[in-house]
Amino acid sequence: MGNFLAGKVVAVTGAGRGIGRAVALAAAAEGARVVVNDYGVSVDGASPSSEVAESVVKEIEAAGGEAVAVADDVSTMAGGRRVVDVALSAYGRLDGVVCVAGILRERMLFNMSEEEWDPVVATHLKGTFTVFRAAAAVMRKQRAGTLIGFTSGNHQGSVSQANYSAAKGGIISLVRSAALGLHKYGVTANAVAPVARTRMSAGVPMELAEIGEPEDVAALVVYLLSDRAREQGITGQVYTAAGAKIAVWAQPRELRSAYAEGGSWTPERIAEVLPGAVGVDPMPMLAQLAGMERAAREGARPNG
Numbered sequence: 001m002g003n004f005l006a007g008k009v010v011a012v013t014g015a016g017r018g019i020g021r022a023v024a025l026a027a028a029a030e031g032a033r034v035v036v037n038d039y040g041v042s043v044d045g046a047s048p049s050s051e052v053a054e055s056v057v058k059e060i061e062a063a064g065g066e067a068v069a070v071a072d073d074v075s076t077m078a079g080g081r082r083v084v085d086v087a088l089s090a091y092g093r094l095d096g097v098v099c100v101a102g103i104l105r106e107r108m109l110f111n112m113s114e115e116e117w118d119p120v121v122a123t124h125l126k127g128t129f130t131v132f133r134a135a136a137a138v139m140r141k142q143r144a145g146t147l148i149g150f151t152s153g154n155h156q157g158s159v160s161q162a163n164y165s166a167a168k169g170g171i172i173s174l175v176r177s178a179a180l181g182l183h184k185y186g187v188t189a190n191a192v193a194p195v196a197r198t199r200m201s202a203g204v205p206m207e208l209a210e211i212g213e214p215e216d217v218a219a220l221v222v223y224l225l226s227d228r229a230r231e232q233g234i235t236g237q238v239y240t241a242a243g244a245k246i247a248v249w250a251q252p253r254e255l256r257s258a259y260a261e262g263g264s265w266t267p268e269r270i271a272e273v274l275p276g277a278v279g280v281d282p283m284p285m286l287a288q289l290a291g292m293e294r295a296a297r298e299g300a301r302p303n304g
């Protein structure tokens with residue numbers, strides 16, 4: 001066992017499978033005591049089971065670590081609060097939370113139902129809020145702590161997962177808000193966009209050019225939870241972890257601007273000025289669409 005997280009208490013949601021499980025195991029292997037949360041559902045969020053979280057606790061204990069299971073649904077305020085309360089009652093403190101829990105309900109926007117939209121946004125975006133909300137109150141008093149949200153490259157947009165994409169974009173804004181609002185209390189917040197082989201990524205209808213294992217993502221998360229990352233001033237960032245690759249995403253910023261002569265615009269004047277002076281920022285995913293559609297027609301898995 002290493003000691004990168006020695007003495008720390010870390011709660012991980014969605015820790016029963018895939019990337020969350022790898023994060024929980026890696027954090028425990030580096031000395032953290034871990035709250036393993038998982039509602040134990042299928043990829044679309046159905047059929048909850050408490051066994052999934054408990055089996056990861058057993059794995060951690062078998063490896064000589066300390067962990068406790070919470071099988072609650074983090075899309076409820078009570079579920080998010082319980083993750084934090086169990087950390088405090090079992091271990092007396094909370095140094096980091098990692099919100100990995102997620103589900104998918106794929107449908108084109110023009111066919112998407114409320115039952116496909118609401119649970120996806122509730123699991124990802126609200127499920128990050130509920131845990132961040134309860135953890136932030138504890139960390140503010142401690143004057144230390146780390147919040148980690150899970151986003152996706154799909155926050156750029158998605159052909160058939162507008163619900164998931166919107167939730168993942170929301171998580172980035174939530175993380176940046178947490179980084180800003182908690183900075184003066186010594187609390188950091190960052191987001192991770194993983195690409196890893198799990199049951200969730202197995203359903204992606206394209207060949208991912210850069211993909212790795214959940215353990216590759218876990219190494220980055222353990223670093224972000226550590227004092228080293230705090231000392232290095234890492235907050236408000238979005239990092240991709242895809243196998244051997246780690247990348248940082250740009251902060252949103254205005255690219256080009258134009259100002260109206262006399263202080264106000266007319267639609268006619270905008271039509272004359274906007275294309276040349278302000279223009280567009282080409283959408284990288286739009287450029288990939290034609291190739292993806294062609295490959296889908298031919299039954300191949302296009303590169304993405």
Ligand SMILES: NC(=O)c1ccc[n+]([C@@H]2O[C@H](COP(=O)([O-])OP(=O)(O)OC[C@H]3O[C@@H](n4cnc5c(N)ncnc54)[C@H](O)[C@@H]3O)[C@@H](O)[C@H]2O)c1
Pocket residue numbers: 013014015016017018019020037038039040041042043045052072073074075099100101102103123127150151152153193194195196197198199200201
């Ligand atoms: N695998 C990838 O390549 C990839 C790519 C981009 C983003 N992500 C994101 O990474 C995260 C982990 O994905 P994964 O591939 O490991 O998926 P996974 O399906 O293997 O694991 C997700 C876990 O979350 C749990 N969960 C679902 N709803 C929950 C709830 N309401 N409360 C508590 N637990 C709940 C599930 O039971 C499951 O064990 C997700 O947020 C996903 O969107 C994954």
